[in-house]
Amino acid sequence: MPLSHISQFSFLVPGNYDDDNPAKGIGETLRLIELGETLGYSCALVRQRHLERGISSAATFLAAASQRTKTIGLGTAVIQLGYENPFRLAEDLATVDVLSGGRLNVGVSVGPPPFAHLIADYVDDAPQADYSHGRAEKLARALQSHSLSERQESGNAAGTQIPRLRPIAKGLSDRLWYGGGSQNSAHWAGRTGFNLLTGNIVSGEDTDDFPTAQAALITRFRHEWAHTRPARVALGRVILPTDNASAATRKRYVDFVASRTERTKSAHGPRRTLFLPDIIGTHADILEQLSRDPVVPLVSEFRLELPYEFQPEDYAQIIADFAGLFPASVNSRPALLSAS
Template identity: 55%
Template structure:
């Protein structure tokens, strides 16, 4: 086992009637993780929830609070987005962060599209292509190719120039990730040169075993990889070490895990969704379980998925315990000196 890259994913929750403290604490957590030596910090993008609804805006702010750590979003649902306008926003964040942005994406119709109606759609959504092609359009925009023919120019107060997406963000297309959770999505990501995000849920195709299903997706991704550069796979697991927690937090952690264990016992719903058990235990126990995780043994990038609605000091304790007591025993070394 050789985990060389450790990241974390935070939901960015905030109180319903006062969002500033939650968003500010999430920004502080990115800086805290950087000081601990984490390689990347990720934020979920969620709509109509008490969470970060605009990952690009949030990460633009994070780019000014940090100097080294990778900044990621997992995942942007492209059904809500305009592929050109989003590309402009992401390119701006990548420039502001000096090339530290990682963009996780997914295809499909927007989950709340029917509820939003004409608040989101300008026409009949039945005529909109929500397929993987929409994700590919975003990448094509980020490639920064010149628009029009050789005689196409734009006149502006800044002068005459060839039209292209601005600002240019060279290298960002190599840092695009696809949120895999099925054989189809894993194959598409590999065939189209998107890095692969694996998490703690997937589709139970041909098996009821979560780990067997995820290994099949990983194998399919790797066998279809189409780029000259090496493929990257980042694995997410819900990991909550209890070593440094006080009695109240340990109870909260145990209650959290107990409330979710039933969903891991069998496939859930028509899509047969499989869930990995949460790793809530002492560092020694978590390390033992990670070493038995067949998927962990196949990757070198691991991402802690932090639970929703924990206190800021609990998130800090989880990140500190993992970086001090678990990550080094997986082969990882911090990018900077760990906080004493």
């Protein structure tokens, strides 16, 4: 079985909602995470999206999720750091990690984010913004909660204390993940100690073959890893199981996959971006397709990625059907993306 070696399974939710009733959509996404915990998933991750109908504040959303779940890991995939103040973001994430009992995993990316030009007036120094990996390094450094002064300082609280980022979220800096698609990203993540998230989009660089490019990415990351804890890679795939879908739903899934197939036939743009085809079908179909994926044997952590703009009942059906592919021993294993 192609997934028999996978020890940890997660799913990634888009967090869709309607503008006229955002509370309904956000509540449905929270219930989906609760369902994922019941089904035995190790972790639920949420996309962070700005100026769109989706979760714009992952930390706030996951704080709520932490109070409605007990065991499932919670994560982001990914927070675009171009919009963020690393120190303030670190404070928010540390608070969520403490609220969740150490279940948080933080996936980030750098580079110019979408819509950056539209919010320049709201972001300090936006025209000169730093979109380098250094922004992620600042986040990691802040989460380590080192003292920021050699002496006691007076603040708003009674008395004096050593100033440092609080609350202190022990181990969270080891649960940082980078959404990387290029050799440069893999090199940086391995050297700096960020775990690696990779999905159905990579940079082709020296090849137009997606599996070859992704396998090279993972190999580079592990080669560059220079830390005592194990190097970790979580692999994502868009998968649409149809075992318990209605005939109408199956047709919508087929049409959706067909609408995205053309982009997988060639490299795109100056970065030679490659896309992997979505996977659709019954359990048997899915297992057959995954058995032909040469990247799956290279990882032990797997992420089911849910498409944008589906209905809540679609998402529930997809994660329930996919849970039927878990090896029998997965439910007794540690939470996905938790600290090693």
